[in-house]
Amino acid sequence: MPYTTPTSAASAASHRLPRPPCVATDWALFLDLDGTLCGYRDDPADVALTPRLRGLLSGLAARLDGAVCILSGRSAADLQRVLAGLPLPQIAEHGGAGVAARDAAYRAQLDAVEAVLRAIATAYPGTWVERKPSSCVLHYRAAADHAECLESAVTPLLPLHAGLRLLRGLFVYEFAARGHDKGTALSAQMQRAPFAGRMPVAVGDDVTDEDAFAAAAALRGFGVAVGPRASAAARFRLADADAVADWIAALVGDPAATARS
Template sequence: MANDLPLRPPPPLLDDACALFLDVDGTLVGFAEHPSAVALAPDVRAAIARLSDRLDGALALVSGRPLGQLDALFSPLRLPAAGLHGHQLRHADGRSHDAHGDQANADWLRAVREQAERFASSHPGILIEDKGASLALHWRTAPDAAAEVRAFAERHVRGNSGYRLQPGDHVIEFVPIGSDKGRALRMMMQQAPFRGRLPVFIGDDLTDEYGFEAANAQHGWSVLVGERESSAAVFQLPDVDAVHGWLLENAWSSAANPTSTSTSTKKEMHAP
């Protein structure tokens, strides 16, 4: 459900009783022409590691990227993570869960990829990203092709009961039905060290709305990065740099714990 109230900045200090869920692209790193071109700032990586320790490991990445890409981007950290919009899950104890699809859907997606590659060959600037269980069509360097890319995707997903379309920032993706960031958050919240904590979800894109709604439903809070006309988020940070600043402030503040958080801030952190 969209939040009709004006969004405000999140509380400056994160309560140690929270669990932190972080989107990656558009939240921790800016967008690039190719997904492989991004890099995580070392001080942000260090802040995430420190926050993970402070939260007893209750910090997870929730991304449309596959787990292998997340591990490469955040190396040497190996965090609990949801990849491919929750199709892949890795829990804090290292156990991984990959929701395997059936062969018919795998064959169908392979055929769509082949057609998408032919489509891209006649539309310079369109990037086809094969993620294995999902397929993304990017048009960041070909903004005039947006309508054609969407039409291609809508035409090819029609009639398939195993996949849905997930729009994003200059991208549309074929995603397995049942996989979304909200489901990933709910599954992680059932496991230690997340269980019993208040979820905090930070993200920027339409894909993150599922996470916002799931966090709100568990009496946690949600933070939109950037602007959107309608969002389920309760709080807002203006851009990636602001996310970095918030993380760094929390990582190095000695006051960020339940006993030192003011009563007014606690009420704000528990806002629906």
Template sequence: MNFVDILSPACALFLDFDGTLVDIAPEPGAVVVPSGLVPTLAALQAYLGGAVAVVSGRPIREIDQFLGPLRLPAAGVHGAERRSAGGQIERIAGQPLHAVELAVQALAARHPVLIVEHKQASIALHYRKAPELEAACLDAMHKAVAQSPGLTLLRGKMVVEAKPGSASKGQAIEAFLREAPFAGRTPVFVGDDITDEIGFSTVQRLGGLGVKVGEGPTVAWQRLADPGALRQEFQTAVARKVPARAPA
């Protein structure tokens, strides 16, 4: 069964953002949202009865900025914050980030090519512009997190992040599935990174499907080549399944 066939009103669709809906950029703020993506997501949201949510490492406010005026249910910072379909915001209590802040700022001062991203509940250190600094970034973050009870280290594509240990994309998805309009539906989660593996395993444990975008080992049962392929699948699904509006 192909991805278009999987999408039906019985599904709840959960989507990562960077590397999944949009192509990864050299810096977090440099992401480009293709012109047709927002209306396509809006059409899918209507077709699925509202059961579409973004589950991302980004803060919810950034998701809204990129996808505006569309305002989807969303989980940000790997589940540390979550906005329900009704608009209610839940946040996991933050953990002290002082040791991490000192470590990443000291490293970035020595290597200005590194990018430090503050997300309120977490701190991410990006080394996409300097892959040779991976070991140094990992070492600094490991040591800082070891001094910070309640935090855990999360690796992604050219990024390492300190976040609350109690937050995960899998837990965020399960929380959505306890609420309308997601409850009682078959969950489908689409992601691209190591950070999405917990989401794949969660939905598949619950009888749903994980879809990996891009290369690399994964527990997901289905794969798409790249974000462009996912966007094309969505456009095809909208063309085939969403009734065209009558002209005004």
């Protein structure tokens, strides 16, 4: 199955963003997963953390007294699979996880949208539908030539379902719960120990991370955009997932180097 991949549609402005300062131990870090800690794979089920990255994240959590949160659009089950064994709080589905389980009316709206998205996927080979517990996604990386038609097919759904919002990510249309995004999730997490009182720093590669960047900035922190995508709210930029790993390694040391010595 296809999955999203970073676009080359970079703006000159995004390239001008400087590298972030070194990670400080009094920060609260919010890290996206796909495209930020890991590269994209055609099948998201193939994504796994390397031993080096596992070592880095464990070391990071220790140095920041546990104030390291994975903030992802993936389902909770997916995150638990990828992050198994790591002592990291996880926020799934852009902060909207659990909404459908609590709200039957919302669940019905999501079911209706899923049915239409599956019909669209049948009409456009190369697209596919991912149903998460509280959101539903149409992936179209392998049908990018049909982007305009897909936009026309998808957008009329939104006014029909008041509980939903439409996220336009990298080759994805995602219908998710209105009122829940990575920004609201970050703000809520910052109320809790061990995050409270620290400076929030959000790191991510996709448009859905912009909410987290803005929320971090509102709490006197900042956002770090990953990859070439233009960012309206980030103050800094790292080139790719390898650069993110190296940035973390500058604080905690490199497990691979330690193992070799």
